[in-house]
Amino acid sequence: MADEAGDDSLYPIAVLIDELRNEDVQLQLNSMRKLSTIALALGVERTRSELIPFLTDSMCDEDEVLLALAEQLGSFTPLVGGNAHAHCLLSPLESLATVEETVVRDKAVESLRTVAGDHSPADLETHMVPLIKRLATGDWFTSRTSSCGLFSVCYSRVSTTVKQELRTLFRNLCGDDTPMVRRAAASKLGELAKVVEREYVISEIIPMLHNLANDEQDSVRLLSVDGCVSTAELLTEQECEQYLLNTIKDASSDKSWRVRYVLADKFTLLQKAIGANLTNQHLVPAFQALLKDVEAEVRAAVAHKVKDFCDQLVSDAREATIMQNILPHVKQLVSDANQHVKSALASVIMGLSPIVGKDATIEHLLPLFLLQLKDECPDVRLNIISNLDCVNEVIGIEQLSQSLLPAIVELAEDAKWRVRLAIIEHMPLLASQLGQQFFDDKLNDLCMQWLVDHVYAIREAATVNLRKLVEAFGVDWAKxxxxxxxxxxxxxxxxxxxxxxxxxxxxxxxxxxxxHISKLVLPTVLRMANDEVANVRFNVAKTLEKIGLLVDGASVSAEVKPTLQRLSHDADVDVQFFSQRALQILA
Known part of the structure; x- marks a missing residue:
């Protein structure tokens, strides 16, 4: 090695070897991060003939270092001579795709997918497909897991015979003895479905999907939901009804709440893929079942989807479906025992107003909004107030002020100061939605009342609230x-x-x-410098320090500094301190 180190032509490799043999992980990590620099120094031929074989043969056991190597190799194609030589990167990446650490394998697969795009169709069949076969039939589950992410990037660019082999290999992975492999296959089934010929989607992909959806492991079944979404996008309405609807219905009543949760989370995507007609006929009962699920996590997930689900219903039957099938369950969720469920519903329920119209909103939804405005959970109240504009557009400001505003005012005067604080924090948002005129008529006095609240936290929040209101309505309004x-x-x-x-x-x-400071507020601050309470005087000094940086130099010289100089000789030491500090800053 000493001889190699003495040879300038081998110097980068020699240094890399020494650093990778060093026990300092940080040194090894730094070496990996400068691989591209070393490759540039070596040139493309020596990178292919020396650096890549060395990296393949000298894998260390530090996950951080391996992760860095897997990431680097994904962008190495130009450094080995371009697309014609991209296949030389497969060997080290194949080794990395079999290691035990999941993040390393995932990064290696990500880089393999990138490098696969650099291969010509002929090179894919010669180099990439054999790699997939080795991984997919490996003894260790780690290699079989990694192989699942590689099928879709090769499939569309290989011959018909090879495509058949790839589909067979993937089918075997879907039925693998190891749950981790079946999970990986389930997570990539949708990707493969998008590149497989349509005839094979029905004859081969859908049977794989059904098997995964009925797997004994819930971690596999829940991943099949994504496969349902991807596959539904490829099928006609009639085919969806024939091949997928029963699988979706089964998932809505699956014994595992995790499967039902994922279905709830993906429900509107499924609804969009399957179409409005089939949704009205077949999916509404499944949605209802999720709305009344025994698990709070499931109810919270599906509550988030209520507005979007209703929005995508067939227009001529939408209102009737909502009123008869959805709203009764929504009313139950408003009083749910779990605050996350209530909060999730509150974030979307206002969006139902434009869908059901004015009369239904006034009769059915406003009472629910009132309940939520009085909910003990602040997130529920915030989510309702944050979306008042949806209701305002439907029923108008007058109806809104008659029904919801009294509840807001009641909360603003609540005996519990934390409730008052929550309303203050929502007020700028509420004001921007209701408009300046309405705010002045109904809420201005309330905001000023908070300034004299007996709780300091309320007074402090009220001052911040005023600034936000001025930013919303402008300086002229503030004046x-x-x-x-x-x-x-x-x-x-x-x-x-x-x-x-x-x-x-x-x-x-x-x-x-x-x-405006000079004209409107500076005279008041200067007058307050004579206040009999020391706490007021030293706050005057702090205020002069702040506004002295904002007004013109003439005002500072003529008015601010003389007042501060006088206060710097005040009998109170705190007044002296803050005045002297202000003078130093304004000097």
């Missing part, structure tokens, strides 16, 4: 509706409320801008 009321607080007998004035000014100043 008329907010700033005068904030300034009035500076005259309050309670020093805590006078301090709230300063907190509001701190929040509002960036939104107001320099000119």
């Amino acid at each position: 008329e509706s907010i700033v005068p009321k904030v300034i009035n607080l500076s005259q309050d007998q309670n020093y805590l409320r006078r301090m709230t004035t300063l907190f509001c000014i701190n929040e509002l100043s960036p939104a107001l801008g320099g000119d």
Whole structure:
């Protein structure tokens, strides 16, 4: 090795060997990450003849290093001489595809899929297909698992005879003795279905799908749901009815909640693939079953899909189907014992309003919205308030204000301060949906009332709320509706409320801008520098520090700094400290 190291032409390989033999994993990892640089130094011929064989023969046992190698090799085709020589990368990647660590195998398969795209059809049959066969018939389940992800990238570019061999191999993997292999096959069945000729989708892919959907392992059955989606997209409506509907119905009543959960999660994708007519005829009962499932996870997953499911129903029967088959179960979910289920439903239920129309919304949905607005779970209330615009478009602002707004106001004045806090946090969103005029008429006073709440957290949140409202409605609105009321607080007998004035000014100043600060709020802050309470005075100093950075230099020199200099000699040490700090920052 010393001789090799002395030969400049072998230097990169010699260094790489030494580093990979080093016990320091980080050093090995760094070496792998600079493989492309080493390959460039060697040139394409020596990379093929020396570097790739070395990497194949000297696999270490550190998963991090192997992962880095698998990732690097996926982009190595140009470094070995282009597409004509891409096959030389298969050997090290094949070894990596058989290791025990899943993330390494997955990355190796990802790189193999990339490299397969660099092969010509002839090279695929000569080099890639034999690799797939070796992996698919290997003794260890790791190799058979990895092979499942390679069929779809080769299938469409090989001869008819080889295609038949690949389909047979994949069918064997679907019936493998090891559950992990069947899982891998189930997860890739949809990919293969998309590239297989249509005649074989029905004659071969669908039987594989049925076998996987009836597997004894629920981890295999749940993956077959994705296969159903992919296959349904390839079939006619009549074929879906003949070959897939029973499988979907069986999944909706599967003994494993995990299978039912995945079906619930994928239900609208299945619905879209199968078509609206078959959905109305056959899938509505399955959807109903999921809505009343015994497992909360399943109910939460399907609750998320209620709006999309209803939206995709056949238009002429949509409203009747919703009212008779879906809404009764939705009403049950509104009062579900699990907060995740209620929250999931609240995030989509408002979207039913445009689907069912004004009358049905007022009669059936508004009572549910009111219940959710009073729910003890804050996420439920947030999700309802976040989607009020859907209802507003259907029933109008007047009806909305009569039915839902009283509930919102009631929550805003709730005895529990955490409930009030939750409503404050939703207020900017609510205001933007309802509009400025409606906000001024109905909610402005409420927002100002929070500024004098006896709980500090509420007052603090209220000041942040005002800033967000100014950002939504603009400075002109703030000048008329907010700033005068904030300034009035500076005259309050309670020093805590006078301090709230300063907190509001701190929040509002960036939104107001320099000119408006000088004209509207600076005189108030300067006057408050004479407050008899030290806490107010040192907050004045902190506020002057902040707005001094926003107003023009003349105002700082003529008004801000003289006030701060006077406060820097205040009898209170805290006032002195914050005033001196402000002077240093504004210097």
